[in-house]
Amino acid sequence: MPQAAAFRRSPAQVMRLDRMGCSHPTRLSFLRQLLRRIEAEGWMFDRPVWDMDARGVGRAVYRMRTPGGSLSLVAFGHDLPADQRSDRVIATAWDATFALFDGTPDAADLDRLAANVPLQEAGRVTPRELSLSRANRSVRLFNHVVERLATGQQPDERMLRETGYLMRTTAVYGSGKFGAADRAMIAGRPALSAPFQAEMLSVWLTRAFTIDLVEHLARARGGDRAVRLRPDLRRGLGVGNSTGLGMAPFLVRHPVLLNNWMMAREEALARVRAQETADAATLAGFHTALAAAVQNATDWQSAHPIQQTKLGDLQGGLARLETFVATEWDTAAAHPWDTLWRWAQAHLPMEAQEALLAAMLEPHGDLIDGLGGCMQADEEAHFGIDGTMPVSDLRAILQEHYDWAIHTDYSDPAHCARFWYISEEKLEPRLGERRTEDGANRELPLDTGRQAAALWHALRDEADDTPVARLLLVHPEHRLITRRAQIAARHPFAEIRDNLIAxxxxxxxxxxxxxxxxxxxxxxxxxxxWVRISLFQDAPYPGDLHREDAP
Structure with a gap:
């Protein structure tokens, strides 16, 4: 079989924002990794605490017993007045608040958490907590489901499909925020070593809480007439999320981690394309995944013009793909997956190409799932600058990895129109307009392209054999981009190849x-x-995998 590297896409193709902005989830996504581990290791689920009144105010505990110990989501329900409900990060009250607790909380732990978790940023948690989060009801749909179930009826299926969730989180904090456990404290634990496993577990258990809450409220209202939500309708509901600029700089600030994420996905695609044949079971799995992608594209709704254009590309592209697969794709020929991918690159818009990538990976779990173990990163190991590197090598790195940036004229207002800064109010990243807003003097160093161009110009008059250390003694302002360039030389998918201040x-x-x-x-x-999304739609619930009665 040919080496997979021969089928790998180049960083110049993959690391552009227009393609990154067409990304689809795959079986390597972090929530899929979590669910596979739960199933493989036989984690056991129970709900040892449920203390909720008829208004949905109270507390609950959802516990997963893992081979490495228990993890518990502590949930608090609140009676939130309508005028206080907001998805903005500056909100101060929510319908529900949560903490993922390391172990099983006792009564003292629950009282401590009850005094702090509902306050979110204004409270404080301890290293016993692995995440802190909050959520609001999707009010119209949430109330509709409660009313229908209370009268013994199922909710409107079309409404459920269009929205896809009954609650949406507005923040899921981890990695040491507000006193919670730092990433280094849990990175060595197998259950939590993959990226964002604590956060994903918190959201997954929040989904279970949401369903329990609507059924509890329906029983409180309807008594014996009330019914439970039909299993297929439950499965189709996820957890919504509202995410804004606070998350955006993460990919820039963690270049080695970004490289490992992208490299794992690209290696997975390359391995699939390198397969010389496609057996019947794998083809059947692909057809199932493609049908699911088509259904998802049909159900996917958006009022934003950018996304509406992308949805048109996705739906039209998947229709063309279905036709090609049914009438022209020769699955008996050599390297059928590569043939399919090459056809897609020539005939489909990027949105549909990236959807095809996810569908092609889906039936190849035995081939690619092990790559999930390569997606974490020890970023401190790559922090040091090699001062002995000659300028000629640094110049070559810039030519290879920053050719998209080093010849841009950043004096042109269009190429430096924005600046990133930290909001004083929320201590989170924001984006300003350079010509009309104050604050550019406090700009964050996320302008990687402009920094690379400045370093390129600083190297023009340097001798090839000049050590980088000597250059940086005279020009310390180039330390950050020099470090990034040396990282990019070893991690080809580490850098987003676009101007982030354009x-x-x-x-x-x-x-x-x-x-x-x-x-x-x-x-x-x-x-x-900012964007709304859904997580865990069509995924199993904790009780669907392994269940243990509460003690």
Whole structure:
């Protein structure tokens, strides 16, 4: 079999924002990795605490017993007045708040969490907590489901499909925020070593809480008439999420991690394309995945013009793909998957190409799932700058990995129209307009293209054998981009190959790329700076895998 590397896409093709902004979740996405581990290791689920009143106010505990110990989602329900409900990160009250607890909380733990978790940023948690989160009801649909179930009826299926969730989280904090456990404290634990496993577990258990809550409220209202939500309708509901600019710079600030995510996905695609044959079971799995992609594209709704255009590309592209697969694709010929991919590159828009990538990976779990273990990163190991590197080598790195940036004229206002900064109010990243807003003097160093161009010009008069250390002694302002360049030389997918301060840059492309690695679906931008998504739609619930009665 040919080496998979021969089939790998180049970083120049993959690491552009227009393609990153067409990303789809795959079986390597973090929530899929979590669910596979839960199933493979036989994690046991129970709900040892459910103390909710008829208004949905109270507390609950959802526990997963893992080979490495228990993990518990502590949930608090609140009676939130309508005028206080907001998806904005500056909100101060929510319908529900949560903490993922390391172990099984006792009464003292629950009282401590009850005094802090509902306050979110204004409270404080401890390293016993692995994440802190909050969620709001999708009010119209949530109330509709409660009313229908209370009268013994099932909710409207069309309404459920169009929205896809009953609650949406507005933040899921981890990695040391507000006193929670730092990433380093849990990275060595197999259950949590893959990226964002604690956060994904928190959201998955939040989904279970949401269904329990609507059924509880229906029983409180309807008594014996009330019914449970039909299993197929439950399965089709996920957890919504509203995500804004605070998440966008993550991919820039973690170049080695980004490289490992992208490299794993690209290696997976290359391995599939390198297969010399396609057996009947794998082809059947692909057809099932393609049908699911078509159904998802049909159900996917958005009012944003950018996303509406992408949805048109997706739906039209998948229709062409279905026709090709049914009438022209020769699955008996050599390298059928590569043939399919090459046809897609020539005939489909990027949105449909990336959907095809996910469908092609889906039936190849035995071939690619092990790559999930390569998606974490020890970024400190790559932080040091090699001061002995000669300028000639650094110049060559810039030519190879930053050719998209080093010849751009950043004095042109269109190429430096924006600046990234930290909001004083929320201490989170924001994006300003350089010509009309104050704050450029506090700009974050996320302008990687402009930094690369400045370094390129600084090297013009340097002798080839000049050590990088000597250059940086005179020009310390180039330390950051020199470090990034040396990282990029060893990690080819580490750098986003686009100008992140350009007038036409779309932050939602950054958001979609990261969220697709989480496993998000139904991307619905509300502007070019924030997006709603759904997580865990069509996934099993904790009780569907392994269940243990509460003690």
């Amino acid at each position: 007038a036409d840059m779309l932050p939602i492309d950054l958001l979609r790329c990261k969220l697709a690695f989480f496993g998000a679906t139904r991307f619905d931008p509300r502007s070019d700076r």
